[in-house]
Amino acid sequence: MAISHSVTWQDATVAETSTVAERIRRITLRPEVPRPVRPGEHVKVLVDIDGSSATRSYSVVDAADDGSEMSLSVFHTPHSRGGSSYMHSLRAGDRLRVSAPLQDFPLRIGAPDYILVAGGIGITAIRGMASLLRRLGADYVIHYSARSPEAMAYRDELRSEHGDRLHCYLDSDGEFLDIPGLVAAATPGTELYMCGPIRLMDAIRRAWGASDLDPTNLRFETFGNSGWYAPEPFSVTIPRLGVSATIGENESILEALEGIGIPMMSSCRRGECGLCQVTILETQGQVDHRDVFFSDSQKATSTRMCACVSRLVSDTPSHPPAAGDGARISIDVP
Ligand code: FES
Numbered sequence: 001m002a003i004s005h006s007v008t009w010q011d012a013t014v015a016e017t018s019t020v021a022e023r024i025r026r027i028t029l030r031p032e033v034p035r036p037v038r039p040g041e042h043v044k045v046l047v048d049i050d051g052s053s054a055t056r057s058y059s060v061v062d063a064a065d066d067g068s069e070m071s072l073s074v075f076h077t078p079h080s081r082g083g084s085s086y087m088h089s090l091r092a093g094d095r096l097r098v099s100a101p102l103q104d105f106p107l108r109i110g111a112p113d114y115i116l117v118a119g120g121i122g123i124t125a126i127r128g129m130a131s132l133l134r135r136l137g138a139d140y141v142i143h144y145s146a147r148s149p150e151a152m153a154y155r156d157e158l159r160s161e162h163g164d165r166l167h168c169y170l171d172s173d174g175e176f177l178d179i180p181g182l183v184a185a186a187t188p189g190t191e192l193y194m195c196g197p198i199r200l201m202d203a204i205r206r207a208w209g210a211s212d213l214d215p216t217n218l219r220f221e222t223f224g225n226s227g228w229y230a231p232e233p234f235s236v237t238i239p240r241l242g243v244s245a246t247i248g249e250n251e252s253i254l255e256a257l258e259g260i261g262i263p264m265m266s267s268c269r270r271g272e273c274g275l276c277q278v279t280i281l282e283t284q285g286q287v288d289h290r291d292v293f294f295s296d297s298q299k300a301t302s303t304r305m306c307a308c309v310s311r312l313v314s315d316t317p318s319h320p321p322a323a324g325d326g327a328r329i330s331i332d333v334p
Helices: 084-087 120-136 153-166 179-184 198-209 253-259 296-301
Strands: 008-023 024-031 041-049 052-063 070-073 095-099 114-119 139-146 166-170 190-193 220-223 234-238 242-247 275-286 284-286 304-306 310-311 325-332
Touching: 024 084, 024 095, 041 084, 052 084, 070 084, 070 120, 095 139, 114 120, 114 198, 114 304, 120 139, 120 153, 120 190, 120 220, 153 166, 179 198, 190 198, 198 220, 234 310, 253 310, 275 284, 275 296, 310 325
Parallel strands: 114 139, 114 190, 139 166, 190 220, 234 325
Antiparallel strands: 008 024, 008 095, 024 070, 041 052, 041 095, 052 070, 234 242, 275 304, 275 325, 284 310
16 A cells, blocks of 8 residues: 655654663654644654664554654664664654654554454554554454564553453464464454564465455555565666665665665655666566565566665575675666
């Protein structure tokens, strides 16, 4: 689902921060121009990465009714595109630039029942939906998986709010979501909303697609920062323009090309709208398609890719890559 936005930026002050799970910080912001936040909404944040500004998107996990305070929860990973380090460095009183809340993941009210699926930090996009469905008296169930109990943010709060409707799965205990069972339990009117790692969402997407269920009842949120492989540096060449660039593991092709003055089109910058797509001419390595814009068959033929999120990995992905085995890609831009 691609929805384009005109983004209104504003200042916000950090009201407080706290650790809510292993490597997850909760950051509460007071925006200068508050407005109520709807479930599924996110904000864009201008983050500072090595002195350069970049945009990152984070779900609003909960907010005051009037939006005067809204909380994000940010997972810190060394393989992130760099924004999470900045977010984890924030302290009460810091000022930053944020967008007004944006909606790409709307909850449709009125379905006979709902399945909510969250993997890891994906709970941030799902928690507000679950709260609203509970308040509406809707029929819903939450499936929430994480690496370990320490990595599972908000579990106690979710348990006390949703009781038996919450089902938790811990990799550390060998518990895994039964995806075929979950899809088999869906009825023709069931709506499934999910946010989590690409492997989890892809498995659900395939199982849902192989069933008779309505594909439009499967909805998901992606922030384009979760791939099949750990990011590694690689090089990009645009023969027609005679330019080359090295893409660091913490930046996108789009950011790198913009950085050297190549005019690029973009909108969502998270793999949804397809505006940033480039033509693939030749690769040494394989493309790690991280978008949700191209279909599986388009990704399999790999003639185009979304420059805002998709990357290249060497043929035998490892982290860090061994010297000399760096991946290369030759592309053309619109
Ligand atoms: S800018 Fe939307 S997919 Fe890249």
